[in-house]
């Protein structure tokens with residue numbers, strides 16, 4: 001068990017973008033990190049960050065086997081998880097109700113809703129051993145029911161599957177936060193902002209490492225649960 005006294009974090013979608021930046025940020029803050037990657041080729045690159053404190057496992061969070069496989073891998077490393085970041089995600093291509101493609105809706109729900117449920121169930125026995133467990137669900141401003149309904153976020157800029165997927169993820173945040181409050185496990189939905197990644201928007205104004213730093217500050221310096229929050233610390237309406 002290589003955990004020793006260090007906090008232990010699990011990050012999905014860790015091969016690139018915000019997820020990779022979160023691994024670097026957490027390691028630099030003294031965490032041992034398990035990165036979940038979909039592509040086997042990303043494992044050596046991630047482990048090269050530090051052979052003793054950065055581990056990687058191949059799981060496609062859309063696959064049912066992820067729950068058991070991730071649980072077993074984490075159990076081989078530690079008996080305690082302090083932070084789970086459900087970060088893996090992607091968008092869809094068909095815009096508007098006429099453009100919606102059912103297979104894309106299935107895929108987005110598999111990754112943004114079923115995937116986080118699987119990862120939470122894989123990690124929960126270990127999170128229960130932490131004195132200060134935190135689950136971060138990486139959401140988006142497009143998951144805000146209020147902002148979509150009022151047009152605060154333009155409906156032309158995100159697909160139905162993406163908005164529905166992130167709204168479902170936000171409901172998971174609320175359900176978990178209420179159920180796990182008595183066990184002192186905090187659960188947050190976080191909007192990372194407009195981040196320069198392969199997925200990020202053209203007007204992105206934030207580097208992945210800046211988003212990662214702000215998100216881990218939220219984890220370490222704040223105490224709220226059942227909150228939808230921007231990386232800057234401002235609350236986002238559900």
Ligand SMILES: NC(=O)c1ccc[n+]([C@@H]2O[C@H](COP(=O)([O-])OP(=O)(O)OC[C@H]3O[C@@H](n4cnc5c(N)ncnc54)[C@H](OP(=O)(O)O)[C@@H]3O)[C@@H](O)[C@H]2O)c1
Pocket residue numbers: 012013014015016017018019036037038039059060061062087088089090111138139140141191192193194195196197198199200201204
């Ligand atoms: N960038 C932004 O401005 C922005 C804004 C709001 C919300 N977000 C959210 O932030 C999160 C990270 O996005 P990003 O901008 O960093 O995008 P990114 O650079 O495209 O990275 C997405 C990551 O998710 C992984 N992934 C996708 N499907 C997966 C699956 N089924 N199983 C395991 N991993 C999977 C990808 O793995 P592969 O490398 O194998 O494809 C990749 O590592 C997403 O949830 C996104 O919705 C981003």
